[in-house]
Amino acid sequence: MPNTDDFRVKRIQKMLLEMAKGNFFYTIEPSDKNDNIASLVVMLNMVNEEIGAAFIHQGFANAHNTPQCIIQLSLILNSQGKVELVTNGTCSLLACMPKDLIGKQITEFMTEKSQKTWSKKMIKHLKRDRSETVLFLELITNDGLILAQDCQISVYQALDGSGQKILLNSVFFSKGEPFETGLPKNKLKVTKGIKEHKVTLSQEDIEMIREVHDMILNNLDKDLPSLKDLALQMGTNEYKLKYGFKQIYGTTIFRFLTQERLRKSKTLIQHSNLSLKEIAYMNGFKSAAHFSRAFRDKYGKTPTELRG
Structure with missing residues (x-):
């Protein structure tokens, strides 16, 4: 991972943006340098941890007035540790597209310490037909931030005869939206013009469109697939994705x-x-x-x- 001053400052900027959005599960990996940036990284990680812990505690103590967002990290790997399936939430957490994950070794997205932990522990668990364990892993996002989390690891035999599979899961607690979005809780009527293109969006549809929004922001250097392919990746249809995004964000996907x-x-x-x-x-x-x-x-x- 690059460790130039510019890259370190960019990670700090990204970390501050995530904190502003209410995401307190990221950290920045400390460097071996002893300078002002290194000191700032240490302090920022400490502040992030304190704020995140306070929000989670407040959420459990007063759940009715302090909404929580539970974000699921979930991947299916083959016995060699290659990613076969990934959820949209995982892509948002790691700031990448599905195609950037699928087919890659999961260790490519881990710190060196976690790579050693994974290699050592999984040898034993893959000798069994079924096995479950919890590993503390540090995953690296596309922006160079660290997701340090206890992950539930389940080894099982696929029913289609394709051999052993590994299910990696983890849950992240977040404060959720820091600002009022004005979106209704149940359904949103989307229109274009006066009476044309009426679409009904469920809460799940709205969350899906928000994921597309975040995915675009996290991948500005990459070209988007066609609307048809993007809708297929997100588990929806092109019509709903196109007009739903425009109603929520006031512009088209490609213009955004x-x-x-x-x-x-x-x-x-x-x-x-x-x-x-x-x-x-x-x-x-x-x-x-x-x-x-x-x-x-x-x-x-x-x-x-x-x-x-």
Whole structure:
């Protein structure tokens, strides 16, 4: 994992954003450096732990007035430890797309310490047809944050004869939405125009669309699949995904992606020393010309003019 000063600061920024959203289950892996950034990381982890513990305690003590969000990490692996199935919640937690997880070794997303723990413990459990245990694992997100959590590990034989499978589960407690969203609790009528394109969204549909929103924010450097393929990945249909997203967030999925890419690019131009080419690439723009044209259309200046 890179450990440059810029990367360390970016992890701190990402951690602060997650805390602002009410997610207190992430930490930053301490480095062996002894500088101001390292001290800030230690203090931030301590503050995060204290706030998270206070919120969880308050939630149990006063559950009616303090809503909790239970986020499930769940993966199915084959006996070699390769990911075969993954939930949408897991992708949101690890800030990646399903295709970035499926087919990969689970140890690729672990710290070195957890890789050793996994390799040592799973040898014994895979010798049995059925086995259950709890392992404390540290998973690394796409942003370099750490998910340190007790994970329930279940080894079982697949009914289709495909051999042993490993089920990895964990539960995260969160404060939930930090601000009032104004969304109704049961159903939301979605319309386009006056009487056209009526869709009924359940609470599960709304949560699914929020996951798409978060997935886009966490993967601005990647191209989205087609709406049809994205809907299939999220377990819904293209129609509901398309019009539901527009009603909740006021814009289309692909327009939102472009807006967020440009917004992040503007921040990096103003507050980083990255080259314009690097900024364009890391935000999903295929060419400097395309980036410059889109940026000028949005902000009235080219990236070069803004930085100059």
